[in-house]
Amino acid sequence: MKTIAKTKLIAFLEALSDDxxxxxxxxxxxxxxxxxxxxxxxxxxxxxxxRFSAKECLFPESEVMLTFDNRGAGAVExxxxxxxxxxxxxxxxxxxxxxxxxxxxxxxxxPVDTYYYARRANTLLLGLNCHEVGTSCFCRSxxxxxxxxxxxxxxxxxxxxxxxxxxxSEVGARLLEQHGELFAEAGEADRQEAxxxxxxxxxxxxxxxxxxALLVALQEAFDDGVWExxxxxxxxxxTCCIVCPTCHCFNxxxxxxxxxxxxxxxYWDSCQFTGFTRMAAENSRSxxxxxxxxxxxxxxxxxxxxxxxxxxxxxxxxxxxxxxxNINIVQVLEKVSHGH
Amino acid sequence: xxxxxxxxxxxxxxxVREEAQGIKTFTVRAPEGEPSWPRFAPGQFLEVTVFGVGxxxxxxxxxPGSPGELELTVAAVGEVTEELxxxxxxxxxxxxxxxGRGFPIxxxxxxxxxxxxxxxxxxxxxxxxxxVISERDDYGEISIYYGARNPSLLCFCEDLTxxxxxxxxxxxxTVDSPDAAWQGPVGTVTSLLAKEGYEAGGAxxxxxxxxxxxxxxxxxxxxxxxxxxxVITTLERRMECGVGKCGHCTVGKARVCVDGPVxxxxxxxxxxxxx
Numbered sequence: 001m002k003t004i005a006k007t008k009l010i011a012f013l014e015a016l017s018d019d020x021x022x023x024x025x026x027x028x029x030x031x032x033x034x035x036x037x038x039x040x041x042x043x044x045x046x047x048x049x050x051r052f053s054a055k056e057c058l059f060p061e062s063e064v065m066l067t068f069d070n071r072g073a074g075a076v077e078x079x080x081x082x083x084x085x086x087x088x089x090x091x092x093x094x095x096x097x098x099x100x101x102x103x104x105x106x107x108x109x110x111p112v113d114t115y116y117y118a119r120r121a122n123t124l125l126l127g128l129n130c131h132e133v134g135t136s137c138f139c140r141s142x143x144x145x146x147x148x149x150x151x152x153x154x155x156x157x158x159x160x161x162x163x164x165x166x167x168x169s170e171v172g173a174r175l176l177e178q179h180g181e182l183f184a185e186a187g188e189a190d191r192q193e194a195x196x197x198x199x200x201x202x203x204x205x206x207x208x209x210x211x212x213a214l215l216v217a218l219q220e221a222f223d224d225g226v227w228e229x230x231x232x233x234x235x236x237x238x239t240c241c242i243v244c245p246t247c248h249c250f251n252x253x254x255x256x257x258x259x260x261x262x263x264x265x266x267y268w269d270s271c272q273f274t275g276f277t278r279m280a281a282e283n284s285r286s287x288x289x290x291x292x293x294x295x296x297x298x299x300x301x302x303x304x305x306x307x308x309x310x311x312x313x314x315x316x317x318x319x320x321x322x323x324x325x326n327i328n329i330v331q332v333l334e335k336v337s338h339g340h
Numbered sequence: 341x342x343x344x345x346x347x348x349x350x351x352x353x354x355x356v357r358e359e360a361q362g363i364k365t366f367t368v369r370a371p372e373g374e375p376s377w378p379r380f381a382p383g384q385f386l387e388v389t390v391f392g393v394g395x396x397x398x399x400x401x402x403x404p405g406s407p408g409e410l411e412l413t414v415a416a417v418g419e420v421t422e423e424l425x426x427x428x429x430x431x432x433x434x435x436x437x438x439x440g441r442g443f444p445i446x447x448x449x450x451x452x453x454x455x456x457x458x459x460x461x462x463x464x465x466x467x468x469x470x471x472v473i474s475e476r477d478d479y480g481e482i483s484i485y486y487g488a489r490n491p492s493l494l495c496f497c498e499d500l501t502x503x504x505x506x507x508x509x510x511x512x513x514t515v516d517s518p519d520a521a522w523q524g525p526v527g528t529v530t531s532l533l534a535k536e537g538y539e540a541g542g543a544x545x546x547x548x549x550x551x552x553x554x555x556x557x558x559x560x561x562x563x564x565x566x567x568x569x570x571v572i573t574t575l576e577r578r579m580e581c582g583v584g585k586c587g588h589c590t591v592g593k594a595r596v597c598v599d600g601p602v603x604x605x606x607x608x609x610x611x612x613x614x615x
Binding site for chain 2: 065066068070074075076078080082106107109111112113114115117118222248249250251252253254256262264266269271276277278279280281282284285290294297298301302305306
């Protein structure tokens with residue numbers, strides 16, 4: 001275990017930028033957003049979470065998959081756009097690291113998704129534990145936070161003037177060694193301080209979800225009126241899916257670039273949109289209640305059934321913060337679990 | 341290096357046949373550089389790229405195996421399908437697949453088989469019927485009930501005639517709206533089947549058609565005494581990736597592209613959103 005002075009963090013990140021595109025939390029007005037290291041003011045000691053999840057580093061909002069060059073007479077030349085850029089992401093919160101485990105399950109289970117695989121292999125994840133818990137945070141209910149236990153190459157803990165740093169992978173350990181001049185050995189006092197921060201954070205949650213009770217309740221709640229009732233408040237904006245660290249649905253579209261060049265692009269989609277299941281014959285989810293229920297069941301019932309118990313929620317709370325219809329999913333789910 | 345599962349392989353259209361009003365059957369050669377199609381089962385589908393337009397899934401219409409050519413039957417109902425209809429012999433499309441879980445051929449041996457299809461829903465069943473006829477002695481009597489909205493929308497008329505003349509195959513064709521020349525039964529295929537009756541014992545039923553027809557027919561077959569596990573259907577859902585990632589085609593926990601598109605009625609009864 002090592003420590004690094006907060007004043008030296010920038011030196012470490014700049015050193016990484018020799019080999020990696022470096023993505024960090026940037027202070028943007030009152031919000032903190034992930035962005036490139038040279039794109040703004042590094043939010044070194046940021047509290048809470050970035051407004052959007054860090055999933056975009058592995059699964060971008062839109063990406064070009066293929067280019068088709070139509071040469072005529074049936075000759076089409078196809079170019080694959082497999083991402084090759086190496087990226088280091090610093091400041092990833094435990095809830096987002098946990099979300100990446102769900103993305104891994106979806107995209108890396110056979111058949112492997114080429115684009116996600118390449119990006120995943122080329123991405124260094126440098127996590128940042130949460131020593132302060134937001135009012136909408138409930139990651140503790142999933143054991144996803146406030147401190148991360150896996151899913152990172154390195155994990156940082158904010159301890160006053162410095163970060164406590166641990167490696168979580170061979171690459172992370174090698175980097176710690178390689179940049180040894182920036183790091184110092186952690187002492188017992190550092191460890192104890194981190195531990196007391198963890199304990200304090202763990203008891204600071206004001207939002208909690210009884211996950212075991214919910215999983216039981218959902219077995220009988222499919223036909224509950226609660227879904228249609230809540231959906232009345234839904235504005236169909238899809239924000240809950242956009243900000244979610246585990247939502248992974250995408251649409252694919254061919255976009256004309258020139259007369260002969262076409263790009264096949266995929267971009268985030270949302271099961272909350274009316275067109276998500278629309279076909280020529282009919283729409284298999286025709287009401288917003290069905291779509292709202294789908295979001296909940298997919299995260300808590302279907303995904304775990306397909307991917308060995310893995311849940312599609314990490315308790316990051318962003319969908320509570322940003323719901324345009326002011327729907328508090330946790331309150332709704334607690335009602336489902338513990339009666340109306 | 342990971343194989344890019346999203347990469348379409350160029351395949352040439354060998355011929356195009358007008359199947360019915362607004363419906364064409366495309367014969368497609370194995371992808372360039374491949375001597376034959378990968379082995380496929382009846383009920384599986386291909387993701388087809390019309391270059392410059394987009395991609396959509398279509399069930400394979402022809403009988404299985406590893407032939408040099410296979411057939412896709414497509415109704416022009418959207419952007420990709422309309423542009424596909426504009427293509428001709430010699431044109432190149434992109435293909436991925438075959439994908440999905442086909443019909444449970446192993447469980448059908450020795451049984452009587454009932455096929456119930458509406459409109460272009462006969463397309464995936466035609467692949468299975470072709471396979472069954474190629475191994476005719478392995479199965480009991482075959483009944484095919486087929487319906488369309490009107491006579492101009494009936495697909496595979498030559499096949500229907502050929503099947504009718506084969507031994508121990510009964511073919512019944514009906515339309516909702518007859519024209520002056522129509523001499524057959526009038527009404528939906530499900531009501532014709534219900535009226536004529538069918539002995540469910542020892543039989544397996546296969547159903548495909550528009551979603552509302554499938555739901556209605558499954559109910560009728562259960563009422564006729566079929567066990568849910570002996571009623572098999574194949575579902576259509578909006579798909580993007582075809583390989584279980586994009587989230588569009590789910591029916592409860594099942595992804596139609598990888599867990600289906602073929603499901604037994606018992607499986608659907610078990611799935612949330614199934615029936």
